[in-house]
Amino acid sequence: MKKPIVLLALLLVAAVLSACGGGGTGGSGQEGPFRVAVVMPSAINDLAFSQSMYDALLKVQNEMGKDNFEIAYSDNLFVVEDAASAIRDYASKGYDLIIAHGSQYGASLQEIAPDFPETSFAWGTAGDTMGLPNVFAYEALSQEGGYVNGVMAAALSKTNTLGVVGPIEVGDAKLYVDGFTAGAKATKPDIQVNVNYIGSFSDVALASEAAQTHAKAGADALTGTAQMVVGAIGVAEENSIPWFGTQSNQSSLAPTVVVASQVYDWTVLLDQMIDLIKKGTYGGTAYAITLKNEGLLIEFNDAYNLPAEVKALGEEAIKGIKDGSIKVNVSQ
């Protein structure tokens, strides 16, 4: 190697730039404002999982006032080791609540949380707190909105075929997909629901090709979950196939085809956690957002001309799930 210094400099610049995607509003360290830090696997503007948490934090900030609520974030931390060091950094800097927004961060949290007993951590999506007194867990019962979307998709379908683009068969993605299938089958028992897990949360090209394939196989309503579905939504738009969204409101991406989106609104849980932390309880509770507690919302796209009777079916399903008359049975 001829010029090690140049090379080193180049690598440094690259490393700094690749870390620059994130950022955030730094904390001042004074007494007073409630300081939250969140570590996320994808971008805060992914129109999906990470954005749902970031949007919720902004909402809480709006409620509490900018001076009373500080947000710091690190996004795109798909590599668990990087996320773990970010979590530890935030903990050392004395943040009041550190949110590890990804099931894959659980093992790291199990190591870090005991070192900072006075700091509260939240971990999701996950169903339990790993027995740690300063960890909250949170999850989304995404099968509920999946069911509602499935009911409406089946009602809209004329070819009796639906297409689903999923990432990897785990977590809330699996719950959503299974809920969607259950809802569709409850509406039309003989409907064909083609499910495709592309094996990645980030492969936009493959998600797009999967959607093309569903269209060719006769699907006339599509859905999908995780941040790579933007590729699939593009295909839905091009072919004028109705699309059902989840995690964030995806109407802006394709106003002509997005029928409705199940939106994750973590605000309900955040409010409760913050209350507890202020009273000196740092964890121990597992939360879930549901249609009933309005952490899950079905947001219709007004620009899409949805037949009134289909919308009514959707609303009926929401009501049924809320009052318990419809049970969405899926396995984790």
Added chain:
Amino acid sequence: MLEDLFSATVLIGILTSGIRLATPYIYAAIGETFGQRSGVLNLGVEGIMLMGAFSGFYAVYRTENVWLGLLFAIIVGGLMGLATAFISVTLQAEQGISGIGVYLFGLGMSDLLFQKLITQVETVSGFPEVAIPLLSNIPVIGDIFFNHNILVYGAYVLAFLAWFFFKKTTVGMSIIAVGENPAAADTLGVSVSVVRYFTVTLGGVLSGIAGASLSIALLNVFQQNLTNGIGFIAVALVYFGGWRPLWVLAGSLLFSMVNSLQIWVQVMDIPISPDVAVMLPYILTIIVLVLSAGRVRAPSALTKPYERSG
């Protein structure tokens, strides 16, 4: 279930998807072939693709002119290629490591620009599909080959041009000479640096187009890390194809066809676990790489910086 897979719709579907999916791989891998043939390994393809994808997307997002988008991707890809050439030819940096630097730069920079200039995932209308008159009317064949956007056609034309270039032109042969024996080429009056600057910059241009083929032709969106490893697979495909453009093309097609096959396998409800299905293209790539090892020899001067002695 299994017999459903052999219906005409499905077979046409698999082949059409495969042709389309192969596009970014072909541009990137042919571009990489140029560099490697002259003795420069560029592992930064993925980063250059990301910059090309972003700049092309941004230009279309602002101007709604797809050609301007393509031009932008070409310029930015070319500049990144030029920078790579400067690092590996002039500064003679270790190519394997500096390439990773270029990749990380592209990954971070494209994301940073995206966050600052666009902020939200947006769509644009990219290159439309162009049915080629007459040819697209041929049953089956027309659907598979002649109903794509212009960048898809361009990729296949490029592969044949590259083949012709290496086989029949003096410049092409000079490139091969520089990659095999730079000292000998040098004595014959071929400037090793000029040739390598040319091939690596051209590789950058083609990587830029590869990125743009995703962001403004096939997907029409930009998202952080849009290319998701395509650039690295492209480098593998160059080895796979034994540094010969038509074999690189064949490798890209094979990889993409298996990928589209696995999508159809899942959609047709064939009882294979999705985890296994998505592994198929990668397993196949590894098997072919192993089988082809030793079949063809890499350019002798690959990854070796050239310094005139005496």
